[in-house]
Amino acid sequence: METGTIPVDELSGGLDLYRTLESGQSYCWRRSDVEMYGGSPAPNAWYHTVVSAPEDAAVSDAVIRVRVRNGVLEWESTVDADSIVRRLLRLDDDLEAIVAAAPDDPLLDEAYAAHRGMRLVEDPAFPCLISFICSAQMRVSRIHTMVSTLAHEYGTPIEFDGDTYHAFPTPAQLATATEAELRDLGLGYRAPYVVRTAEMVADGEAHPEEARTLEYEDARDYLTQFVGVGDKVADCVLLFSLGFDEAVPLDTWIKSAIEDYYPDCDCGSYAATSRAIRDRLGGDYAGYAQTYIFHHLRTGE
């Protein structure tokens, strides 16, 4: 086993693992000591994930687990995971500067103040895409369950420190699933969306990573070609996986925030409202602001 430590006070803006990994951005990490999510913060809890190796590389998948204890981020892995952890948790983001540069806005100030240390994640693209296809009309805790179920049923198992973990299934692995199987696993009407999108990626018809090369709104349009992906899910993938910090997913919570706090930003269509609220929340880092407001309103904290 390889291990490492990163002092939290070396990170601009700190790190709150609970708020980063259980705020509904990422479904690629699991808290190790629970079956069900939705509980209260768990100090010192381990979180684990499996990062998939490129199919054409001669290396295997890697298990990574992290926790914060006594002001230090500790990681344990099958590989040297320092740079991977920094990338997945965006530890090199200058969070202090992002907060400082945010527009002076009562709701946003409140949200940033209430959730210090929450960082955005950078999930791998395919798992992120499938996660948010599953997210339609679902609670955060159930999305975690659905993603874990997919990993357990279709992902590659990997041993680490006496336990068995499962990677999120590759497109080819998930494309072997049938709609009926996924319905039996509780995915409901999202089942055919997941199968068809997995087939599209497995067949080389399209790949979410392609969106990285495009301008923001073109990237959003590109992602909506996947079955089960509309503007909102596309924005989630752009923000939580593909490096588009300006993306502002217009979900139920941010829509109610627009109604209550930014009524002039309601421009009717998704695209026009998106431009207006993106501009209001600070442009280039509007997605950071959106994630804080989302979590602030959803948790009532």
Add this chain to the structure above:
DNA sequence: GCCCAGGAAATAT
């Protein structure tokens, strides 16, 4: 029982 959840696709106007 009733309502809702990080919506999208199909259909109607």
Add this chain to the structure above:
DNA sequence: ATATTTCATGGG
């Protein structure tokens, strides 16, 4: 183009 309807499912 925009407005309505349908679609599953567990938890409160």
